[in-house]
Amino acid sequence: LTATVLPEDATDRKVTWTSSDSSVANVMGTGVVTAGRKAGTATVTASAGGRTASVRVSVTVPDETVDITFKASDVSLKAGETLYAVGDWGQADAWKRAGGVRLAKSGGAYTGTVQVRKGHAVTARLVKVDASGRTTWDKIGDVKATADRSKTVGLKWDNAVDKTVDVTINAAADLKSGETLYAVGDWGQSNAWKRGSGVRLAKSGNMYTGTAKVDKGHAMAFRLIKVDASGRTTWDPAKDRKSTADRTKSLGVAWNTSKVNEDGTIPDDSEISISGKGVVNGKLTMQAHHLNELYLVGANTSDKATWWSDSAAIAVSGAGVVYAVQAGTAKVSAKVGSKVASVDVTVEDNSTVKVSSVTISGDSVSNGKLSIIAGKSVQLSAAVLPENATNKTVSWTSSNSSVANVMGTGLLTAGKAGTATITATADGVSSKITVTVTSAPQPSGDIVIAGAESGKVVGNEEFQLTAREKDGSSFKNVEWSIPNTDLLKFINGGFSKTSTGRTVNLKAEFSFMRDDYADTVVSVKATRADGTVLTAQKKLSVGGYDSWSNSDPVDSITPSADGLVKTGDNEYTLTMSAGSSKHVDLKVLPSNARQLPLWSKLGGDDSVVTVDGDGTIYAHTAGTFQTGATIYNRYFNLTVVVE
Template sequence: MTCQTPDVPVSSVAVSGSGVSNGVLSLVKGKSAQLTASVSPSNATNKTVTWSSSNAAIATVTGTGYVSAVKAGTATVTASAGGKSASVRVTVTDPSSSQRFSDVPSGAWYASSVDWAASNGVVSGYGDGRFGPADSVSRAQMVALLYNLAVKEGDAKAVSYKTPKSSSFSDVPVSAWYAKQVSWAAAYGVVSGYGNGRFGPADMVSRGQAAAMLRNFARYRGVSGSSASASFSDVPSGAWYASSVSWVVSNGVASGYGNGKFGPSDVASRAQAVAMLQKLDKLTASPSSSLSISGDGVSDGKLSLAKGSTVQLSAVNVPSGASTVTWWSDDDAVAVTGTGLVIGVKAGSGVVHVQAGGKSAVLTVTVK
């Protein structure tokens, strides 16, 4: 009789190395560091580790975990084994660089934001030494910026997202440079199409649209933020973008023009976009809330319900000092009771919020 030893699955992977702190490794251009992956349990059947970099133009990694800093920016280095993985965000600086772009003077109001975005791999220039701060931003470009921000923040869903084999939009071919980013954003509710099967990748982003995308990104990252209202003479209270404009303004992500107007129909510039992203990153890079929502069918911050059905939700990791747990929904397609029972009222989607002890979490609910 032959006895077979049962496979022992990998339960976790951890990455360490000199200079790694809280999942971040800082390197100067031209320098290197040796990373080590620890696979648990020690008797796992498949302990073979593979290494990868999200952007080899910024930081490369060998098959043994040796990381080399190529140019200024941010990349995510990942170690995988037995279906599990762990990542380190590598930030590369270039002390020899003074003025990064020829058309971004050091005294410009947006200079520090452009430098932040370029250093962290959120944006790049045109290749001729220019950044184009006054140039307009297309919908495809805005989604790409948000995807890059998610990667910069070490978001696992963005880092591991793969380009789909088919596109959900008729005007977004899978071969397009922005196909993965648009698919990711649509899949996680960061952006939506026009309702006719089109996304409009070449259409310019208005400030109203940008506000909605930024707010949706914060929800995706689990940040509710302030819900205070903001009043502008050119933002009607019933406009589809009104609540998003209030959100970005009340949370310090964007501001008006100083004359009582926000300019929701104005096209957003590249300088404005990176300035808003830098402010958004302060909210979403390390979400202040470890609170989360669980329940039958909840996955990746989303839940699908049939009209008329219910699911009992639970708040997980409620702060010990919290006296109350508050639930609410921001759309009439979805209702939620004070105990977390969510109800599919009508076809559509909405966001369920929970707050406890100063912490918050959100769940996107789709009713079919």
């Protein structure tokens, strides 16, 4: 809190802070309010020159959350599809994919976990999202539960898909440039007999084909239409074709012919084409020493066909079965009467195993990023999968070698300050990381960065750092900086990347997406009274979700120092001689609670005492000075008497 005293030239502008109930809300001399251990309300008052102003502080108990794990079974995903659980469990973007949870393959099921406020109602349903972003909702209905404890909620995909069959329409038609062929009609879909609900037929060999999903047993009636580039529609003059969707099947039709072939072949007087598994637009790719079965579209099953291949790469039987003999290309043809159809076949050597993925790793590489000081080196490595890939040779490149140079062995050396992208490539598959190079610090001389002595801070923890001379004296000016605000922020710098002063307050950033510790550096530029500039850096490891979740609330803080006397509840006195220094050690329980305190001035003149972020107290001149330390919701106050 901040107290504004008016007028600005008032004689007595000194502000004192008090709380009506410190167990609910404790206030320090700087106006920092800390919530106590119990819920309730307290009045915090600021006083100056006989005037007061107050604010009412309400302390509430945080909502308790539980883990709800969604487990989906009996789900079959096609290539490129992703499974989500969406719904309403108190989160933002309820019933939207952005507010749902992506389910990952786990054994024979798909699972994903969310945090839900304890006691909240949970309503969920499964959705499938394909590679184009199209969403398919589960038809089984909403599944409901209550988040009374951490538990697993079972979801099951409705097998309604089994109630439909795929009907493929093979059509022969003569299209002009810019024309598109559709099958429109009524097979139980909405907007029957409209182009929007019809099936667009794509070119496949000598015919056009497309598939409709129809309720099993439903009657079908359809007709062909041509749509030119201007959108004008021409209807097939033949009458409606009719069939029943009794099974998954193909129907063969032709423009201006009412006949429907239930075996998918094109009615007589139409062209023939070759089809089969993997045949697309008259082309087929096969692996060496593999078989495939081809068949004719547009020919009657009773017609005798003659098959042949024009290359030794492919052998073909009289029934259309092809065998890939060796790597190469071939044209496989079939003739019925005077009609001939062909397909171009490419045979690949299956002794070659392609690389599927490349992953870069190395010391301090995290989430595709690496921070390094100019002049330093780090060995990078690239994991190539699968293990039996034929060509696992890795090549390394840098987008800016003057910033980060990488050798063929993966050894990276930092050059000048800046950013560069390092790429590792194997068999055409690449992985990239972004490297940020910071300038090497100048000789540190007698500069000391005190605080966070272990070099580790817990995610979401607040702490202090102090820059001082080795003898404890202050610099004329101190400037602090960090590379970015991904891991740390300066609290007294407006949650920014920079701050100033002998002692600064920082906050470790916390993310549910990061479990492990990640490294960063805090840089200091200190100027002495004679103008000498010193620089130094302190490396810190910032904890992720695991460090935060594994830390317990603070139960107690017990200070200790030579000559320290306890004078009351959370009140202590320390007597020192001018020109001396003492270190106040803190015992924080439990041992896995946050350990780093925030020291603050509660009263007195800075010319009497200086308190650093590591708990070192420097006594300068005779007088009295009040300070205190807080860790989360625990605190103690200390009066320093300097003789």
